Amino acid sequence: KVRENRILNGNQWFGGGGKGRSWKWRRMLRFPHISQCMELGNTIARDYSSLCVKQPIGRQLFCLFCQSKPELRHLNVCAANDLHEFLSGAPFLQYLQSMYFERFLQWKMVERQPVTKHTFRQYRMLGKGGFGEVWACQVRASGKMYACKKLEKTHMKKRRGEAMALNEKQILEKLNSRFVVSLAYAYETKQSLCLVLSIMNGGDLRFHIYNIGPPGLEPARVRFYAAEVCCGLHHLHQRNIVYRDLKPENILLDDNGHIRISDLGLAVKLSGGNLVRGRVGTLGYMAPEVIGHEYYGISPDWWGLGCLVYEMTAGRSPFKRQGEQLTEKEMERRIQETEEVYRKTFSSETEDFCRSLLTKDPRQRLGCGRCGVEGVKSHPFFSTINFRRLDAGVIEPPFKPNPRAVYCKDVQDIDEFSTVKGVILERTDDDFYTKFNTGCVAIPWQTEMIEMGCFKELNVFGPHGSRPPDLDW
Numbered sequence: 001k002v003r004e005n006r007i008l009n010g011n012q013w014f015g016g017g018g019k020g021r022s023w024k025w026r027r028m029l030r031f032p033h034i035s036q037c038m039e040l041g042n043t044i045a046r047d048y049s050s051l052c053v054k055q056p057i058g059r060q061l062f063c064l065f066c067q068s069k070p071e072l073r074h075l076n077v078c079a080a081n082d083l084h085e086f087l088s089g090a091p092f093l094q095y096l097q098s099m100y101f102e103r104f105l106q107w108k109m110v111e112r113q114p115v116t117k118h119t120f121r122q123y124r125m126l127g128k129g130g131f132g133e134v135w136a137c138q139v140r141a142s143g144k145m146y147a148c149k150k151l152e153k154t155h156m157k158k159r160r161g162e163a164m165a166l167n168e169k170q171i172l173e174k175l176n177s178r179f180v181v182s183l184a185y186a187y188e189t190k191q192s193l194c195l196v197l198s199i200m201n202g203g204d205l206r207f208h209i210y211n212i213g214p215p216g217l218e219p220a221r222v223r224f225y226a227a228e229v230c231c232g233l234h235h236l237h238q239r240n241i242v243y244r245d246l247k248p249e250n251i252l253l254d255d256n257g258h259i260r261i262s263d264l265g266l267a268v269k270l271s272g273g274n275l276v277r278g279r280v281g282t283l284g285y286m287a288p289e290v291i292g293h294e295y296y297g298i299s300p301d302w303w304g305l306g307c308l309v310y311e312m313t314a315g316r317s318p319f320k321r322q323g324e325q326l327t328e329k330e331m332e333r334r335i336q337e338t339e340e341v342y343r344k345t346f347s348s349e350t351e352d353f354c355r356s357l358l359t360k361d362p363r364q365r366l367g368c369g370r371c372g373v374e375g376v377k378s379h380p381f382f383s384t385i386n387f388r389r390l391d392a393g394v395i396e397p398p399f400k401p402n403p404r405a406v407y408c409k410d411v412q413d414i415d416e417f418s419t420v421k422g423v424i425l426e427r428t429d430d431d432f433y434t435k436f437n438t439g440c441v442a443i444p445w446q447t448e449m450i451e452m453g454c455f456k457e458l459n460v461f462g463p464h465g466s467r468p469p470d471l472d473w
């Protein structure tokens with residue numbers, strides 16, 4: 001059932017040898033002269049935590065600075081987290097005067113270069129969404145592969161999707177979790193707005209539940225995916241974001257078999273701890289309080305986790321048999337009034353876990369009470385999961401996708417994306433495009449530079465603390 005993947009990644013595609021980088025990669029990432037960084041140096045916020053802890057290149061350069069100082073060298077700065085109070089004092093002020101900070105500004109200038117379609121190579125189509133297609137792409141300068149979600153301007157305008165697209169972009173750019181897709185670039189072309197996201201080559205959970213063998217997944221996988229989703233939801237909820245669209249097709253697998261939550265178009269930030277109202281989501285997965293037009297907080301997401309665990313275990317969704325045709329009214333009635341059925345594929349822990357999450361009254365539901373996410377994590381269903389290690393990404397997934405397989409429907413089966421005629425883009429649309437078109441997102445871009453080896457190869461200094469040479473390639 002699984003087709004062969006002929007394009008493993010950019011390396012193979014470009015005949016091995018290189019790292020998938022363009023031969024012009026050094027020129028693409030060339031540092032501007034330090035005199036061109038002065039304005040940035042004067043305007044950048046001098047915030048220790050952002051400059052030396054959160055931004056990966058900033059952290060590396062601050063480490064290099066500390067290693068260059070005899071009085072700081074012994075501190076093992078790069079590993080310790082309890083030194084920040086000390087380091088943010090005098091050492092930080094010294095750092096700001098050093099060549100390492102000048103180098104940081106040079107990297108920041110490279111990061112701020114405009115991003116266009118020429119920044120990437122484009123490969124096969126990965127899927128199709130409501131406003132356009134999703135393609136595999138590769139950054140020419142570093143060789144890193146991503147997924148590019150294109151939102152066609154005319155489609156968005158016709159269906160009033162602009163606010164939704166901007167919402168998705170603005171939520172994604174503030175997140176940084178191994179359990180949620182990360183946004184590395186946002187840019188525009190003449191026809192579309194593009195979100196460049198972590199590439200998830202292993203297919204979505206819907207495909208794994210229904211298209212490989214008999215419907216459903218084995219218990220170890222159900223538990224592992226549920227635990228990772230739980231961590232992803234926790235990350236969102238800590239930032240007062242409700243996801244609202246939890247369902248198997250929005251949970252994607254990467255090459256190693258880890259999952260990430262994707263498609264944050266319906267996510268919403270609860271401002272000032274207020275509740276929201278709004279009937280959004282996918283009908284079969286909507287919580288009773290969403291259907292009932294009540295105000296809610298994060299409770300629909302825990303309901304969604306209940307639906308997901310049920311569906312992965314049973315090979316069908318809790319309120320609808322596979323292939324059954326239901327009216328919207330009937331679906332709503334079942335969700336609000338009927339109890340789901342548990343067959344013998346459910347262990348007693350799994351059944352209790354689903355029942356607790358699929359509690360109709362959100363005040364009684366697992367995850368929504370005072371214990372919050374800890375209540376979910378400490379349920380006997382997760383007794384074999386070490387959440388500290390899971391959070392650190394060191395647990396081996398129970399299933400690794402075959403790198404030679406394509407875990408999705410044949411691209412031929414995905415309809416060609418039609419173009420909308422008769423929609424004219426106007427100057428007033430530009431304001432929205434400008435808000436969207438912000439280029440590189442700092443943390444993922446810097447991570448890419450380090451991970452792909454570009455940082456190490458380019459970040460050379462002259463001998464013995466001389467000023468960084470203005471390298472010209």
Ligand code: ADP
Nearest residue numbers: 126127128129130131134147197198199200263
């Ligand atoms: P929409 O918001 O329009 O539903 P999605 O974000 O769900 O769009 O993307 C549509 C499809 O594209 C998904 O169902 C999936 O097949 C594919 N896709 C989306 N994001 C990625 C990604 N990061 N990696 C791989 N495939 C993806």
Ligand code: MG
Nearest residue numbers: 129249250263
């Ligand atoms: Mg989707």
Ligand code: MG
Nearest residue numbers: 263264265266
């Ligand atoms: Mg969406």
